[in-house]
Amino acid sequence: MSNNLKILVADRQIVRPGDILAVMEQKIAKPMYNPEKHVYIYEDKIVSAVLGLASITDNDISVIPLEGRYFPRVGDTVIGLVVGVGITNWILDIRAPYKAILNAGEVIENFSPITTNLRDYIDVGDYIVAKIAVFDRTRDLLLTVKGKGLGKITEGIVIEIEPSRVPRVIGKKGSMLNLLTSKTGCNILVAQNGVVWIRCKDEKSSEIAVKAIRLIESRAHMRGLTEHVRMFLDKELA
């Protein structure tokens, strides 16, 4: 934004819909909503559109939402629960307002609906790690499992967290997730839709990893959260 900002809130301050976050030097002609930054801009004001935390970076401001359902974007890694099996595809619940489709050809080479029963590969109740391949808002959402680390989950545990907490569990440049994996020794995948897959060497570390994630989830807005989690992990693992 070339327009100079006078910022009215502090970084990580709790903001609510309608809170004026900043005032610009120039007025804009037409009000607009910025869905990535969760801000509404009208006249010379930048206003929060959601309940969240203000995030200030070099002359720009955005809001990290504290609430809200998962809304899909192409390229997101998600963990979906299989809820239906068709003749040529599986239907997955990815906690979005839209059902997600995984076509049989994604999983089975030379797929033929005459000779193949899809249930032999993936059945209702299975968790699948997938990427969103197509989502154009008018048709059903298509998934792909072609890629490293994608496919059916066969081991470990899966937990659901508030989708709005995903950025906190991952942390800035993955810092929080690194802390979790290095301390517990577990493999942890945090999918964008708020589903977390945890694989640990023993039950104890698995239990601690879950507790730590729940801690991050409930205190997502807290200052010094990383330090707090580090202390928690040290205490639990001692």
Add this chain to the structure above:
Amino acid sequence: MIEKPVLIRDDGLRHDGRKPEDLRPIKMQVGILKNADGSAYVEYGKTKVVAAVYGPREVHPRHLALPDRALIRCRYHMAPFSTSDRKSPAPSRREIELSKVIREALEAVIFSELYPRTSIDIFIEVLQADGGTRTTGLTAASLALADAGIPMRDLIAGVAVGKVDGVLVLDIDEVEDEYGEADMPIGYAASIDEIMLLQLNGVLTPEEFKKAIELAKEGARKIYDQMKKTLHDKYLKIIEK
């Protein structure tokens, strides 16, 4: 017929001791229901309302889905035990109208175009009615939407101004509504300065109307500030814990 009670006493105060420009004691809480994506409980004096929001979620039945925006559904409903005489649970003409005006007020702030082919469902249940149920309901619904993380241009605070014994008063209760000369509910988005709901049931001169709007905006602003504080405190409490 019951005798009309004195609404403005000799000392200029109202039947419950309030000054004309006073609100009733107002209480608010958000995130009170587990299942809903967002929820709120609001009291204006003896009026008690709970609101819940589900969505954005898949639309059922599917043919109602809109290709370019979310479908917003709103139900204002009074519990059978909310009034002195039992209210039939079937939706009345009044409830159908109020569901419409509350929905239209909320449509004005929700960024519904972000969620095509989904629905955002808003349920308002009046648990006890003592005047101002639609405005209490609008406040509660607005808080529940914020609690559900639905992007909005602003919060909306609801409040009614009435005319009783010839005096304009803020936040009328049931007695003042029943025996007063006018009831003017408004829904006001204070930050963006827009009126989202406006009705008048009663007779006002144009001058009285102007004063009533000013009084209503003043009251709504106070409620709006309390709504902001309620949302803020939900997270502050967790920090203190």
Add this chain to the structure above:
Amino acid sequence: MSLTPTKQPIIPRIKRETIKSLIRSGERIDGRKPEEYRKIQVWLNPVPKAEGSALVKLGDTTVMTGTKLEIGTPFSDRPDEGVLQVHAEFVPLASPSFEPGPPDENAIEAARVVDRCLREPRAVKLEDLVIIPGKKVWLVFNDIYLLDHDGNVIDASMLSTMLALNMAKIPKIVSIEDDNVIIDKSIKERPLPINLNVVTVSIGILEGYMIVDPTLEEEIVLDTKIVIGVDEKGRIVGIQKTGMEGIKPSQLDDIIELALKKAQELHAILREVLNNPNAYTTPLVLQ
């Protein structure tokens, strides 16, 4: 449950833009000025079987209202008053987007707005409709029937309601034995007592520009609409904001001023019709 309208007639985008840009430049798609009503045509007593009736055409919006009078019991908290009930039906023949069934939220809203605008200033003299206090009173059923929908249904409904009520005659009471009231509907005894007339003025708002009496196409394009009831004395007797956008409070003064001005014109039309009822008995639909 109230839903975002899903069955609005589709107006081509290009036409929407035309309607909008015309309003922005102070013009209208049908050539009217922003503050100009469509032509108002009236047919009094089209349905003689009703105690009073009127058909009003507001441009291409056609509304018929019938007033029926029956004997009944008063409300327990108002034993010394007759009862007024307003209903509205948006029947399927009036628009491709209407469906059979009980009145939807739009019909209910229209009826309730008309009802409130009559009730609050006591337009009908209900205290003169008592036969046996606490037991028998006249019930006034005012049924609004939308026959052709081209926008601004409420103003047309209010006009036809006011005319039907003014036309209504109370049937003769033949005998009263105990609490049994016998009437003869073939003999009209006296007019329904009216205290004062009320009109509504609907003002459409688009990006702050005001227009009165919007057509259906305009209504779909508008940001919001505000209906203001005004009585003969120039008092505001009811308000209903409808539509899915907000209004700037600073604009309310202009809105009220415009409503009061246009209300005077509508009251003048009502007076002209009611002073010369015989001039308005030509069937509007058989011409």
